[in-house]
Amino acid sequence: MSVFNATRLLGKTVLVTGASSGIGAATAILFARGGANVILVARRIDALKTVTDACIAAHKESGLNQGGKFASVQVDVSDKAQVAGLWDKVPQDLRNVDVLVNNAGYVLGVEHAGDIADADIEGMFATNVLGLISVTQLLIKDFKVRKSGHVINIGSIAGREPYAGGSIYTATKHAVRAFTGSIMRELVNTPIRVTEVQPGMVETEFSIVRYRGDTNAAAKVYDGLQPLTAGDIAEEIVWVASRPPHVNVAELFVMPVNQASATINYRGPK
Numbered sequence: 220m221s222v223f224n225a226t227r228l229l230g231k232t233v234l235v236t237g238a239s240s241g242i243g244a245a246t247a248i249l250f251a252r253g254g255a256n257v258i259l260v261a262r263r264i265d266a267l268k269t270v271t272d273a274c275i276a277a278h279k280e281s282g283l284n285q286g287g288k289f290a291s292v293q294v295d296v297s298d299k300a301q302v303a304g305l306w307d308k309v310p311q312d313l314r315n316v317d318v319l320v321n322n323a324g325y326v327l328g329v330e331h332a333g334d335i336a337d338a339d340i341e342g343m344f345a346t347n348v349l350g351l352i353s354v355t356q357l358l359i360k361d362f363k364v365r366k367s368g369h370v371i372n373i374g375s376i377a378g379r380e381p382y383a384g385g386s387i388y389t390a391t392k393h394a395v396r397a398f399t400g401s402i403m404r405e406l407v408n409t410p411i412r413v414t415e416v417q418p419g420m421v422e423t424e425f426s427i428v429r430y431r432g433d434t435n436a437a438a439k440v441y442d443g444l445q446p447l448t449a450g451d452i453a454e455e456i457v458w459v460a461s462r463p464p465h466v467n468v469a470e471l472f473v474m475p476v477n478q479a480s481a482t483i484n485y486r487g488p489k
């Protein structure tokens with residue numbers, strides 16, 4: 220935690236979507252270690268509870284006497300009614316959120332346009348774009364009233380660069396980038412901060428989901444290359460959130476050292 224000014228996180232309340240695995244889980248745990256309260260949101264409640272237990276342990280280990288309140292909230296962000304009912308599942312003392320981390324998202328398949336199932340197209344847009352927007356809409360109203368808050372959207376290298384086999388996913392992440400840039404401009408006359416973190420290759424459940432549970436296919440994505448870990452991106456997110464209030468990190472694009480674009484990477488000598 221030495222790179223973070225922990226005092227800026229003490230007692231803050233952070234809401235992380237997609238906190239049941241990968242980047243979201245690592246982020247929730249790191250905020251817990253920094254003395255924040257965390258609302259963990261995802262669909263798999265058992266996985267959320269396991270991550271919440273890890274948050275409790277991390278907070279205890281930190282020895283900090285602020286923060287340390289956690290809530291596991293089962294919400295499918297692609298379901299507008301569930302998003303609208305989110306506060307009903309959050310204890311009263313955690314409802315003043317300081318930092319929103321819009322992280323829930325996924326990619327399904329590598330099919331090319333013409334062969335992509337409608338359900339996959341609709342699911343990716345419903346979660347990555349509409350879900351992110353619904354959660355932002357819910358929280359940003361309150362940020363404006365309280366004249367404080369930080370929206371951290373998890374975009375992707377796929378939001379900067381299209382690639383074959385990723386037409387729908389890259390379209391959703393380009394939409395996230397456009398939405399994030401627009402709200403940053405809308406909020407320029409407020410203290411509310413808006414950030415987009417854009418990871419390159421991170422080894423999480425992401426590729427397992429993409430290859431529909433085929434762990435061998437997922438492992439090949441990282442063959443011969445050291446990918447980022449969920450913890451690497453969590454450190455970036457917590458760093459962004461712990462800058463002084465007048466500093467807004469607008470975009471943060473982070474790749475493994477042997478990745479140079481969505482399709483250019485070095486996998487070592489064969």
Ligand SMILES: NC(=O)c1ccc[n+]([C@@H]2O[C@H](COP(=O)([O-])OP(=O)(O)OC[C@H]3O[C@@H](n4cnc5c(N)ncnc54)[C@H](OP(=O)(O)O)[C@@H]3O)[C@@H](O)[C@H]2O)c1
Pocket residue numbers: 236237238239240241242243260261262263264266294295296297322323324325326346350373374375376417418419420421422423424425426428449
């Ligand atoms: N891994 C990478 O290489 C990479 C690179 C760039 C950007 N990203 C982005 O990073 C974010 C996190 O991905 P990850 O790599 O950590 O993958 P992951 O391990 O698969 O985590 C995805 C998280 O999103 C949640 N989620 C998915 N659909 C949801 C929904 N409808 N409602 C609520 N939660 C939902 C999942 O939880 P439940 O299944 O329990 O709902 C899970 O917690 C995503 O936005 C992804 O696009 C990842």
